[in-house]
Structures are given as C-alpha cells and as structure tokens.
Amino acid sequence: MTYILLLVGFALLIKGADYFVEGSSSIARSLNVSPLLIGLTIVAFGTSSPEATVSIVAALEDNAGVAIGNVVGSNIFNITFVIGVTALINPLVVENETIRKEIPFTLLASIALLILISDMTLQLVSENFITRSDGLILLLFFAIFLYYIFEVARKSRSKDITTEATPKKLWGKNLLFTIGGLAAIIFGGDLVVNSATQIAFAFGMSETLVGLTIVAVGTSLPELITSVTAALKKANDIAIGNIVGSNIFNILFVLGAASTVSPLPVDSKIFFDVILMIILTGILLVFSRTSFRIGKREGAILAIAYILYMIYIIIRN
Template sequence: MTYILLIIGFALLIKGADFFVDGASNIARLLRVPSILIGLTIVAFGTSSPEATVSIIAALEGNADVSLGNIVGSNIFNLTLVVGLAAFIYPLKVQTETIRKEIPFTLLASVALLILMSDVALVGFGDNLITRSDGFIFLLFFAVFMYYVIEVALKSRHSSSDESVPRNVKWGKNVLITVIGLAGIIIGGDMVVTNATEIAYALGMSEALVGLTIIAIGTSLPELVTSITAALKKESEIALGNIVGSNIFNILFVLGASSIISPLAVNTKMYIDIYVMIILTVVLLIFSRTNYRIGKREGMLLAIAYIIYLVYIIIRN
C-alpha cells in the first residue's frame, strides 16, 4: 500500500505542477508583470509550502536538526539538481535584474544565516543558536525583499499597460487552475515524503540520513517538478524565478518563523552544508553571467555536483 500511495503522490505532484505553471503564467499576463516576478512570489512561495510545514512543525516539536537541515538541504537541492535538470531540458534565460539583484539577495540571505548562527566564533562563548531575535531579523530582510518585488511589479505594469491579453485568458479560470495545481503539489509532496520516509526506515536508514536526504529532497519535489514543467513549456523565467524565490523564502521566512517559535540549536556538522550552499549560490551567479543563460553544460555540472554532495553526506553520516 505504501508503494501505491507513493506513486499516487508523484502523479499528483506532476499534474499539479502542470496546472500550477499554466495558471501562474496566465496570471502574470493578466497582471501585466514579467513571469520572473510570478516565479519569485506566487510559484516560489507555493512550492516552498512543504518546507515551511515541515520546518515549523519540527520547531514546535523542538527538533532543530530537522528544521534547519530541511531548509539547507532543500536549498542545495534547488541550486544543483533543480536548476541543473531544468537547464538541461531547456536553457534558462537570465534577466539582468536577476543577476544584479535577485541572485545576490539569495547570497546575502545565505551569508546572513551563516553569521547569525556563528555565535561561538563571533562571541567566543555560549552555544550556536538561531535565536528569536535572529528570526525577526530574517523576517525584516524578507519584508525588504517583498517591497522590492512589489515595486518592480508596479513599474512593469505601467510600462506594459498597452499590451493586450488574449480574450480566452480569464481571471476566474486561471486562479482556479493555480489553486488546484498548488493543492495537488502540496498533497502530492506530503504523500511522497511520508511514504518514502516509511520505506527508508523499513530499509534501515538512520533518522539523520533520512532528514538530510528523503525529507530535504521530498519537500523540494514541488520545486523540481514545477521548474522542469516550466522548462518543458519554455517558461524559463518561471523555472529560474521559482528556484531563486524558494531559496530566499526558505531562509528568510521559513527559518525566521521557525526560530521565532523556538530558538534553533545549530549542529556543528551543518556549517559545511552552509558553506556548500553559499559556494553553489556564487556558482549560479557566475553561470548566469555567461551569455545571460544557464545552458545544458552548466546544468549537467550542477546535477553532478548534487550527486557528489549526496555521496558525501551519506558517507559522513
């Protein structure tokens, strides 16, 4: 039965992502804003809802390793395998604003996380914690990011106000399709994580390994499926915006909310993963600057990087 539910979960994920991308791209046209902004907001926040659910529940239960590990593991998965596979399917065009502002903002969020969790190194005593005050700092950064996105969206609307929208593109239909797609993504993602975890425990995998692999990968499946679906539909701006927006949302909002609920103790092993995440964000920025696109070759390198990282954490744990 577990295997059947796993297959149903994957089916819901794939079909949900199909609806979600179609609905979201049409909403962008109706709002007269660039697809990248819809990717950075509606799509990114929607596909990050599993990470938010898992991390906040883990924080409520006092399980800091799961809460922090899920976010860092998911972001590394997004930067490597999700970008890699999407780019391999269809080269991802990168806008100037994404290179100048959005990817650097992701890097800023990652560096802020490293600084705020390094209490012992900076103060010289105590424990490494992401405290409630750190959580409020993350949420303030998130508010700044949202202000930037809204401002860009309003400017884009004014500059494209004369563009016509096809008559067959209707608000009601596309909002409904987007909501149904998001529901399919969330329910399907939850089914995949729950049943894959059960199978992993039955096969004798440790809790730490399950958290770093199954849970992190499972909660990132919506991003993976949505970005691949967007790439197949040649909506490369939604594919890339989804990944960048999800990583920002994961660190600033999810970790911010989680640490406000309950301060998160930091496992010393996690520092290596944070460094990996920061290095990969820099690599994404470098790849984006080459001809303003992430091509098949770069995509393959990123996918291989995730396989190497996965082998490393399996050996480490």
C-alpha cells in the same frame, strides 16, 4: 506503512502546491493583479510552501535537524540539480536583473544564515541556536525582499490588463482549489515530517541527514517539475530567478518563521552544507555572467556536483 505514508505526504505536498498556485493565481487575475506580481509572490510561495510547512511543523515537533536540513538541502538541490537538469534539456537565459540583484541577495541571505548559526564561534556560548530574535531578523530581511519584488512588479505592470467578470462558479472553484490545496500542503507536511523521522531512527540516520536528503528532495519536487516542464516546452526565458527567489524565500521566510515558532538547535555537521550552499550560489553567479545564460556544460557540472554531494553526506553520516 511508514514509507507509504511518506509517499502519500509528498503526493499531498506536490498536488496541494499545484492546486494552491492554480486557484490563487486565478483569483489574483480576476482581481486585475499584475501577472508579474502573481509570479513573484503567489507562485513563488506556492512552490516553496512544502518547505515552509515541513520546516514549521518540524520546529513545532522539536525536529530541528529536519527543519534546518530541509531548507539547506532544498536550496542546494535547487541550485545544482534543478538548474543543472533544466539547462541540460534547454540552456537557461538569465535576466540582467537576476544577475545584478536576486542572486547577490541570495548570497547575502546565505551568509546571514551562516553568521546567525555561528553562536559558539562569535559569542563563545556552549551551543549553536537559531533563536527567536534570529528568526525575526530573517523575517525583516524577507520584508525587504517583498518590498523589492512589489516595486519590480509595480514598475513592470502591464498597461493592457483588463478586468474580466469572473462567473460565480469559477470563483467557487478557485476558492476551493486554494483552500483545498493549502489544507493538502499542511496535512502532507505533517505526514512527511513524522514518516521521515521514523525512517531516520529505524536506519540510525540523523534528523539532519534526513532533512538534507529525503525531505529536501521531496519538498523541492514542485520546482523541479515546473522547471523541467518549461524546458521541454523550450521556454528559453524560463526564469532562473524563480529558483533563486525560492531559495531566498526558504532561508528568510521558512527558517525565520520556523525559528520564531520554536528556537532551533543547530547540528555542527550543517556548517559544511551551509558553506557549500554559499559557494554554489557564488558559482551560479559566475556561470550566469557568462553570456547571460547557463548552457549544457554548466548544467552538467551543477548536476554532477549534486550527485557527488549526495554521496559525500551519505558517507558522512
């Protein structure tokens, strides 16, 4: 029964995110909001909302291992498997702005996270914590990132956007999609956390391992499905920036909000994963600078790296 509830939770997260993005994007378009701004904010929030919900619910239920492992595991999954598989299907073109600003910002956010969890090393205390003050610092960084994307959207706003009258029926449908999608995300997140925790205890797995594996992959399915679908349609300009933006959102907003709600004790094992996340982000930056694209060879390397990582952390547990 626990496994069924876990699958139901993932289904609610994925479909909820899909309906939330569809409904809120339609409302934004009818209000004459720039398509770029919709992509950078609403769509980014929608695809990352499963991670946000799961980590915040986990923090409220004192499952810090799931909350932190989910974010770090999702980011590693996005950088390696999502980008890797997508590049294998169709090479990814990388925008210059992404190389110059967004990937370095992801690197900065990852390094900031490593510093904030290193209390025992830097402050000589008995335990590592992401405290409420750490969470507020992450949220301030997120505010800076939001300011940046709003500026990008403002400068790039299309001049030929026309306001269209939206029928009342469509307004009602879009509101229903938005509210219903959000409700499904919240309820699904609660199911995932509770079910995954029960599975962890049943198999003697740590909460951190469950967060890094089952929960991380499950909450990253919207990014994977979106990226693979775009690659199959040969959308060469698929924004690697969307994945990078999702990773920034996960560290700064998700962990920031979760730790502000409830301080998160840090499992010492997670240090390896955070350092690996930083290294992989650096590798992604190097790959992106080669001809401004990630080809099939780089994609294969990234996908294989994730498989090896999974084997390692399962053995480590």
